[in-house]
Amino acid sequence: MKPSSEIRRENLNLLIEQHGSIANLNTSLGRKRTDATLSQLRKGLTHSGSNKVRVMGDTLARDIEKRLSLGLGWMDTDHTGVIIPDIEGVKPEGVWVPELENYGSMGDEVSLYEQDVIVGGVTLAPEFVRRLNASHPSNLRVINGHGDSMLPTIHPGDKILVDEGVKDLYDGIYVLQSYDSVFIKRVSKNLKGKLLISSDNPNVKLSEELDGTEELKVIGRVVYVWHGFFV
Template identity: 35%
Template sequence: MSQNSLSEIRRSNLLFLIEQYGSIKRLNLALGRKEKDATLSQIKNKAPSSKTGAARQMGVAVARDIEKKLNYPFGWMDEEHPEIQPEPQGTGEINLKLGEKHKTTSQFTVIPLFEIRKRTTDGKFVPFRIGEIEMPNIFLERAAYPIEAEKALSFYVDELTANDFVSFGSIIVLDKSVKNYSKDGLYLVEINGNVFFRKIISSAKGGFIVQSSLSNSEHVQDLENLRIIGLCVFCWVQQPI
């Protein structure tokens, strides 16, 4: 494999990670980098080097660091992953037929699994990928809030993020396409650089009630001080049987 081919594979995987985390800023935070670190942005945009003029490429050190920090297998950044790559142009009819076949035979959807961890450097809560879950397609298709597979993310609730609405050990499935308030419910939101689960309810007096627990709520006129990452649509609760 040529170095150019390897660089393009790493860049393609980087684009996927940026899309998964929502922005380069959030990916930087997940990697323990400063929010405005320009390294990944330069690789994404193929920024020319100030010394050689050649397009910036991802080296071994950066690739291994990403894999380690996001809990991906060693060498993941160096491999092509057809399941996360866009379809090549000109193959629509073939892929449509394959997709129809897959739809009738596959019974599960693989959803990335994240955990919200507290960073020791600045105390902020940020998402880290810890694996994936398989969810029966029937849950996605026949739920009270149907969700398309490519819009789904999942989060494991630990002792740092558990509250009255999300219990320890549960797994939340999130519709990441919801970026604004759409209905009363549980949302994953970013507030001052930290990521939390918050229940948002439309108030009869105008504005919204934002709850972090049953006993802790705040009435706000608008939601401009928080950024909605997604709407929680499923909750799998861990319990003894």
């Protein structure tokens, strides 16, 4: 998992790109155009006294979010592959992926909506989508994870990118439906060649061998988790 300092630096770079320059971003934040703070943070310069690398603190992160109306926690959220509109609202061309209201359970019981409810979406950079090796860009969906059974790979509340075009099980992490519940679990093969469903959290004792009699539907394969994981 990426440290928050790295995520904040990446998001700072996104904002600089969005505004066209550090000077323009400083202006939007109510700072002097020549203020060197953001430049020092971007470059990861060290403090002259302690020789420690400069990182963005909570106070500055929350101030940036407030002044730019980004929403609380935006600076701490991984936006890898997501195209951010420029300050005039213009987006470069990309792949739009819907975000669904349905959740994937990682320990908590979460019921399935009868129909997918689209609550938003993200526009992904084409080169990022190519790295996913998805079945087709139109099969990509964003959902949210709940529970802690897939820690440390997936954290509660993480946004998860799912390829719904993958219906066959092989080694990887999948969104699975059993009756009216949806789960996110790891699938692997044991020494007998049988498929196993398990959790990544070592504190969760789950390892179930599939024998083909289960009422199990494959929703799709997890291909990215937004805190720095291709899976």
